[in-house]
Amino acid sequence: MKSDAVAFGIAGVLFCLIAGWVIGSQQVTSRPPAPALAQQTPAGAPQPASGSTGSARATVLDETQVNALKAVAQRETSNATPRVQLGNLYFDAERYDEAIKWYGEAQRLSPNDVNVSTDLGVSYYYSNQPDKALEQFDRSLKLDPKHAKTLLNVGIVKAFGKQDLDGAMQAWQAVIALVPNSPEGQAAKRALDSLQSAHPAGSQGTTRKPGE
Numbered sequence: 001m002k003s004d005a006v007a008f009g010i011a012g013v014l015f016c017l018i019a020g021w022v023i024g025s026q027q028v029t030s031r032p033p034a035p036a037l038a039q040q041t042p043a044g045a046p047q048p049a050s051g052s053t054g055s056a057r058a059t060v061l062d063e064t065q066v067n068a069l070k071a072v073a074q075r076e077t078s079n080a081t082p083r084v085q086l087g088n089l090y091f092d093a094e095r096y097d098e099a100i101k102w103y104g105e106a107q108r109l110s111p112n113d114v115n116v117s118t119d120l121g122v123s124y125y126y127s128n129q130p131d132k133a134l135e136q137f138d139r140s141l142k143l144d145p146k147h148a149k150t151l152l153n154v155g156i157v158k159a160f161g162k163q164d165l166d167g168a169m170q171a172w173q174a175v176i177a178l179v180p181n182s183p184e185g186q187a188a189k190r191a192l193d194s195l196q197s198a199h200p201a202g203s204q205g206t207t208r209k210p211g212e
Helices: 014-024 063-075 081-092 096-109 114-126 130-143 148-161 165-178 183-198
Strands: none
Touching: 063 081, 081 096, 081 114, 096 114, 114 130, 114 148, 130 148, 148 165, 148 183, 165 183
């Protein structure tokens, strides 16, 4: 799944960024400084544990592939797959408005696909729409309340997009409680540890162990 590129770009050095952001309380003025979010659908580019990790270098858009997929989408009006693939290509090229368009069309055709819903939310986040991202993640969680990558992304958007550290910690604690040994669980643990060590005052009352 495309998501396997992002959650795993979240680990390690990435959380030094979290600590720096918390300490500096910097304002988001352009593209969010958060680590790449975890996308779900297949894609070839490295990261976000989704195919795109919000890396500094965008993938060059393959216009030939785009045109071929658009032709399929136009011909097969009820097929979500080419629309998802177009969303992936535009996301990896950091053209988030187009990614939103195609993921949105895919969601219309496949409304119960939690992966498409979460990829759409990730695209909203990277286009500086954190509220819409969280609304979309809420939709994902209605489809699957235990969807770990969605919960991981909720924490990232709350921390970086909304400066809601308590909300971020609660989301990451939920991931750890659900899948502690998974890549998502390990990423959530690193994020939680970094936030708590960088901003201990803000973690009071929210540092209980998962499940307590």
